[in-house]
Amino acid sequence: MIPYKKFEGTFTFSGKVALITGAANGIGRATAEAFAARGIHLVLLDRQEGVREIATDLVTRFGIETMAAVCDITDNAQSDAVVEQARGRFGRIDMLCNIAGVVELEDAENLPEAYWDNTMAINAKATFMMAQRVGRIMIAQGGGKIVNMASQAGLVAIDKHVAYMASKAAVIGITKVLAIEWAEYGINVNAVSPTVVLTELGAKAWAGEVGENMKKKIPAGRFCYPDEIAAAILFLASDAANMVTGENLLVDGGFTIQ
């Protein structure tokens, strides 16, 4: 059962531990910073070396404890070892933010098979495998919060996004099944679906004219900043969201309501 815990009006997370994938850049990095600012201890994973420097910087600025690991989340042996190390170091993992992801765009008739395989391996399969790995720890400890990164492109059709859409629709589906299976263990599982976010990945997909045209279709009239996604993740990882599970929270400036 997901326990009732009165929301005190402030977002307090004292002593909690979060594992964040994709923490070296963009949304993952912004989420790590938002969590660190609230005193959450962090396990930061990325396949880029820069994740170590980010962890060190957050320790200096916020006085939290961190563990950084250079890890390819599609490699189960590496990921198992890192999660085991994190459990050894902190004793528990209260929150998992599955943020690492890629975008590889092409017209459907020309999409290389390798784009499909890579996109599905990172965005869909590795998201599930990490949830399974950390979910087992959360089941044993009596609860936790999981937030998976989906996308508006997991809900509505966007040109050249066939592999990406398949991967993000999978994330939304995975989120729902985990939510019903794990509610009895006190685990909330939700997804966040942004519109275009101003990160390296966002720039790759939406540079130039294609981006300007996209912006005109977003009622809010602009793209999103990484800290606006971190705020949504923080909400879903907090006690304010104890009764929210299986949800896909759109942070899209109204793009998908039209």
Ligand SMILES: NC(=O)c1ccc[n+]([C@@H]2O[C@H](COP(=O)([O-])OP(=O)(O)OC[C@H]3O[C@@H](n4cnc5c(N)ncnc54)[C@H](O)[C@@H]3O)[C@@H](O)[C@H]2O)c1
């Ligand atoms: N930026 C956008 O417009 C946007 C919109 C909707 C959803 N998203 C989703 O948000 C998430 C983060 O996107 P972002 O814009 O911050 O991207 P980003 O490219 O800035 O950062 C992604 C991070 O994930 C890491 N990563 C990728 N594959 C990995 C792997 N196999 N193992 C370990 N780390 C890996 C990268 O090294 C990078 O640091 C992704 O899942 C993306 O699909 C982004």
